[in-house]
Amino acid sequence: MSDQVAQAAQSAGSDPIVRVTGISKRYEGGVQALEGVDLDFPEGRLTSLLGPSGCGKTTLLKIIAGLLEPNAGEVQVAGRRVTGPGPERAFVFQDFALLPWATVTRNVAFGLELQGISKAERREKARHYIREVGLTGFEDRYPHELSGGMRQRVGLARAMAVDADVLLMDEPFSAVDEQTRRKFQEDLLHLLSVEKKTVIFVTHSIEEAVYLSSQVVLLSRRPGRVSKIIPTDLGGLESPDAIRRSKRYLDTVEDIWGMLKQYLLEDEIK
């Protein structure tokens, strides 16, 4: 954890690796999903996107991934304008999006396969990341033979294997049961401290957002706008349990809940 703090201090002065300016998105059919979103994502840190259901979190993530075109505004990654998907960004999907006909190894190596990397090198890298996410021994299994948590580990390994600087994760743990989820969160934090990635993380869970990230971006109801950016660095605490019991963690969770509650109340009055 302490080297995360050092890294945070370092990146405070440096340019953000992902910069979102003036993004608006209107779907065909007239739904205005996002309006004038400006956001900076500091390098080497995990930023959570939190907001009421349907406020455009997935939309924003897909625009950053280059899977969707915004109607206005632009996304820059490492100073370059995004016009489509790129190798410096990798996506982890809520429903895992694994190839059902491919083994764990082939799924993990799929990004490399698409890049035309040789089979031997693919196997080598896949094996490494399969170990990193704790799936050693399952290399030759098929997705339908794995539990939800294990499938998402495959999804994470696949994203890690292409060695992208930016990981985009859309509610990666929402289809996973609570115990698996906690273990997974800890493993993710550990993995990120080794691999030094910038992560943009969409979640519905306030606790998860505060626990994992160095900043939480709160989006307003649709059309999504940035309503607040909350720094949440809980650095300095060694164990996950210490973090979950610390006053700062609990206060921050409470604060964010207070703000989100506002939206829910307004919804009910409507």
Add this chain to the structure above:
Amino acid sequence: MKVFGWRVPMMFSLVVWLVVWEIIGQAGWMFLIPPFTDVLRASFELLGSESFHKSAGVTLSAFASGMGIAIAAGIPLGVLMGRVDAVDRLLGMWVNVFVSAPLTALVPIIMILFGFGQTTIIVTVMLFAIWIIVLDTRAGIRSVNPSLIDMARAFCASRFQLYTRVLILAALPEILAGIRLGLIRGVKGVVIGQLLVAIIGLGELFELYSRNFLMDKFWAVTILLFAFAIAASSLIEMLERRVEYYAGARG
């Protein structure tokens, strides 16, 4: 099947029907129905005869060519309809008309267009088989999990890679089902085509045997044809079962 609580195997009911056939045949009530054992003997004779080999070869090659074209053209067309809404709107109506239309009525027109030869048979087989392949492929492509497509794009798949490494494979169960149904329709096409043209392949034999009232040989050809259709379709079915796990895991 169960009779008085006893499980009766499928083969058994077949045997019962064959025995009935044999009795009717032996009784000689109808000359149209010779005893089954005669038909069986004729089948073996046919299988060994030169003329049958030649005819069957001609028929088989027409069938294979027609099916080949139907598959090679039907799958890309179905994929295109599954992916491009404009193409789907343009062709959807016609494919749906043809898939359920009585295509036999068109065979005379094909004969006028392509003459009394092998080409007509090939076109007929193709015409009978292709539509269901197009429709099933389209359905398979449409049911591919959209996040699988997002995944391929997010990991920088080229358009070609998206189709060959994700879409076609994900739609494989439906595509195979389409091919199996197309195969059955193709057999229909080859029989109808050859009966109408009646001077090539097994059609010539049919014509010869029925004109000369050689009923045992006539039935032998029919049975061999049925057996071929069933064998071909179970072969595809076996292939389908091997890729069945997709469907369950596709969610």
